[in-house]
Amino acid sequence: MVVSMSSKLKNILDEKGPIRKIGVIGMGYVGIPAAVLFADSDAFEFVWGFQRDSPTSGYKIDMLNRGESPLKGDEPGLEELIKKVVDAGKFRCTSDFTRISEVDAVTLAIQTPFLSAKSLEPDFGALIEGLRLTGRNITEGTLVVLESTITPGTTGGLARQILEEESGMKASEDFALAHAPERVMVGRLLRNIREHDRIVGGIDRESTQRAVELYSLVLTSGRIIPMTATAAEVTKTAENTFRDLQIAAINQLALYCEVMGINVYDVRTGIDSLKGEGITRAVLYPGAGVGGHCLTKDTYHLERGVKISGGKLDYPQGMESIFVLARKVNDFMPVHMYNLTVEALSRAGKTPADSKVALLGWAFIRNSDDARNTPSELYRKLLLDSGCAVEVHDPYVKEYPGVSISHELSDVVKNADAAAILTGHDEYFKLDASALKELMGKEHPVIVDGRNVIKPDDFIAEGFVYKGIGRGDKN
Template sequence: MATDLSDLIRERGHIRKIGVIGMGYVGIPSAVLFAKVPGIEKVYGFQRNSSSSGYKIRMLNEGTNPLKGEEPGLDDLLADVVSQKIFECTDDFSKISECDAITIAIQTPFKDPRDLIPDLSALEDGIRQTGKNLIPGMLVVLESTITPGTTVGRAREILEESGLIAGQDFALAHAPERVMVGRLIQNIQEHDRVVGGIDEISTKRAIELYQPILTKGKIIPMSATAAEVTKTAENTFRDLQIAAANQLALYCEAMGVNFYDVRSGIDSLKGDGITRAILWPGAGVGGHCLTKDTYHLERGIELAGISTLDFPKDHESLFTLARHVNDFMPCHMLHLVSQGLKCVGKKVSGSRIAILGFSFLPNTDDARNTPTEQFYKMCVEHGAVARIHDPWVREYPGISLSSDIEPVLEDADVLVLMTAHRMYYSLDYNWVKKVMRPFPVLVDGRNIVDPDVLIQAGFVYEGIGRGDKNSYQSDV
């Protein structure tokens, strides 16, 4: 008779049936990759049959990818595992009890962007559904980005409402996703995978789950809380790097110099022990992770802290300050719009503004926390008539979007590049100028166009970090 978790896992044997809760940007590619592992008999994708996302169940079971945008390899993999009947999407959460391992990949958005408190209700519901169907020897892995201390704290509490004890009756771990929309399959296979169990047995079982889907990446084992800190910190550091680039770009504009020349100069310093990694400035930071993970990390001090934080008194965290800088960039875009219009004797109020790009990442339909939404609303608040084009995003609550670019550009006073979609690089800007009103203004938030070419074509140019070119106007 089994007496501890090791015995229970030994009795279950190898992982053969896997459940993935949450059919989104993380859950879908993870599920199809699990289904391709030799020896896996079944992968269930669990999805609530709600009015907003229930359509995914039908599409996935037909072998059709509900995610839009360019995701190399995902469509073919999905069609393959559905045709082989290895993968199935269902809203019957009782099938969790059939699984050897369950992964939970449910978003943790803000309840209200003004108070910056994550909404864990959907995640907790997924954990609770797992707890209701939990059986001895099962592995439960949280992949959602969470506040450090959640796995050993609230998640464990909910699961143990089943009467089973984590570390004794079932394994529990955190293995945070590390994906970027547009290369989901590649990221899951090639990025190193951080795996943190609540104990050594849980970590070992989680490694068994993830090792087979890695092609280049390696497993990095650690504790559950350390894994939570790793995920929130890596996104916080990226946000900090972007903020540094954005702030330097603002400095360059104020001093009339080219950020990209400065960046090249800094990056040219090479040698042992020298690191000068500077990212690119832009019109704002969006997405599900970077916009909130700083606050997860900050709250970890209270949730997972075991001692008092020693930090300069009455000083704002460097990380939250970086968040403020990045949140400011859509405001700066409006400043550039106003600056460009002033050159041709116009104001924002009453002007027509064509906004190109709504998703926060190029060539995808991912519009979560997109900075374009903030920019659009500010334009409208300042009395402008704003129209938005995006080739991938078809609809968004409360905002009208167009996939036809000409009506968006027609009679516009200003063209604003907010997203670096591939098609915007190849636009015929001579044609664009003809469609727009006389003396057009172009504001480049993603370094998409060549300023000299646009200025020669007769545009007033404004660009982030382009202090050497901003407000230039040719005689064309």
Template sequence: MVYNISGRVVMSKLREIFRKRGPIRKVGVVGMGYAGIPSAALFADKFDFVWGLQQDPRSSRYKIEMLNKGQSPLKGEEPGLAELIQKVRTEGKFECTSDFSKIREVDAVTVAIQTPFKDSAILEPDIGALEEGLRQIGRNLRRGMLVVLESTITPGTTKGMAAGILHDESGLAPGKDFALAHAPEKAMAGRLIQTIQEHDRIVGGINRESTERAVELYEPVLTTGKIIAMDSNAAEVTKVAGDMFRDLQIVAANQLALYCEAMRVNVYDVSAGINNLKCEETTRAALYPGAGGHCSTKDAYHPERGSMPAEPKPDNPLDTGSLYVLARRINDFMPAHMYNLTASGLSRLGKRVEYSRIALLGWDSINNPDDTMSTPAAQYYNMLTKKGAKVTIHDPYVSGYNGVKISKNLVDCLKGASAVAILTGHSQYQALKPRKIKKLTGLQHPVIVDGKNVIDPDAFINEGFVYLGIGRGDKNHHDISN
């Protein structure tokens, strides 16, 4: 609201448009992926109707067909998701389509389109698909609608690029004719429904009216979570900063693990000790190290780009560079460390990577769901194959990846392997039996490299394996059992 010169309350143009339009009843969700699908199902459970909107290339047509049959196209374990999709389809409250003109029917539309790297060497996000999605929305945008970006974006994008595209395509003014906000997605693969409902939700509009309308959209889907309202720029920074702080925790664990290996110390004992050292001023929480798998690998670079046009420039010590970028580079090194451990294990047996058959277990980025974004397995695989190793790959959830053959048959994958490398902590790998694995390899002393601390080192060492694990300096130099 605004006040005129006499002190009378005068309703803003956008708020008056909302009053005439009424509450949010129909929603559109652009992007049927790990964020879009659970969000669409939850919105459909709370509002009158939801259109799921998916571009229709051959590679994603199956999503539309499966969702309209009441089935989830997402692989892996997602408690409650399949049942919720079936429920809202049966009730006639959800439908998936590639027809973006359906946006004209809705009161609010969210955009959950991935922004991956263009090139890992360039370290810039590819926003081409996001831009096209915004153009599609802009062509069908109507006065009084709400548009919310959920994608991870560089700070300033909502008020800048997004607002510009929507205005150019629709002729409508953001913040005056329609609401525009950023509400970064909170979906976590493996527990998508739970995290969206139970985690607090950041909601930031380009003005107060946009924020209020976005709160109206997200509040009904929360159970224990609460809304944290702010400006869209602050919301964009909050999203990437949260991932950056987690990156710092991860790099602290990974760097500590490398030190512990050199000093022949068990990093997990150290972590337990750190977590026990609590005091009033500090809550200590040491994360565990690993081969990789942090899905937000690009987020450390967003503030760098976002602050470039700022005046005055950020005040930093000279020649230090970004702490967050340094952390990301160390974390990006962990698949290479897995390679080094593999080569070390083979060397103890007089073998070389070049002539070895290696079984790679786990192509997923995280445990149990089918989520391959920024998978550490790709870097590890490329290093091995470049050296001439023959690599077989197993993952219970992933069928293929950019032409890389991935099997669901663990027995075939392990046959004849000189080394077995675990890169994902799938529950199936936690149940691996050393005697059975050794029999499948056909070797007296196979190598096993544990990148996720999912197996018992002593059980494999006693069976004759050469064991190496990230941070397991207490075990990596063991005598080879006969």
């Protein structure tokens, strides 16, 4: 249940009036589009974007203040909107966190990875630092909103504790605190923030209402769904967990179809054709693995939330969580890609130790530069461990620690024994079988399609050894 609103906080907020100035902590895939959308609203006077001036991300400050986007994937309208609000004098990025004292509301969009999937212990180091900086600088009546995906119970627990310790004030009495999880996908950041329904959960009624006030002004077609902070935390972790489960289901079906010698896409079309009142199938697509910052960890946030809640879970004794099992299936798909590659190389009379593989796609999602938790990394490691030479191509990813990435496709595939497609970039849909074979210079080159981007028959006709996920009819 929502805690009764604090009359003290209500009086403070009534006297303070509407939200006019906003701070957004964390200039990444969530913080940047959120900040510029706030800045573009006539309801708000000014938005500060807060970014640490670190060796790895400090460059974003000057880029943003020049009106340029640090995100180099395909993000429709983002760079134009950044320039618009910078030129209008409504947005500026800074590393001076004392300016939090100038804002009426501050949101935190900071990554929350897990240290280890086995321990289920999140790495809240960056979030804790952001909370401490926020607590030290907020003033009476400030609304603090966590947009980061977090373990259920964090907003009213750890976050509240840190903010109160640092500020010397009390949440629900002196300042408002809420969770409004981001729901964006790279490639459509602005559209998602404007159009997706927004989950908003405060630690009390007044905090919820204040957060609703903040977010309702940037929505175009989405609606606000108010709830408690913990319910909002569970909503976010559960929606990603369910998506991961759906992907695992089609991935497992794809493995079944390979064994039975049929095409998983035919089966998928058949399943998806059954429509009608009360019928919901929501069949997704199989692939070479799941990456990104959310789906790879949010299951574990949800599982941890249950464990730390202190409640007793009534569940089949000794049975593993279906959500955790789904995670393991999706984590296995890069391994399956490796197995398909080894099988195909064997058919071509090669072993990994005497082969070169052109790895096509390092980003975890098509037409983006986002390579966080990319499944390509495990695939590459397995190849290297087997003695294989590996070269990587991606048209969007500029660099990645410890990995050399080329932007010239012809250089990467030249003289390669195999080409493996790990990401569904538009560029790979245009691969021509004859031209690729000539570049590879092999009588029977291998192609392994992890995203169903090529037409198998075209490549088989050119002498390729083909392997594809879920393509038992062609493998």
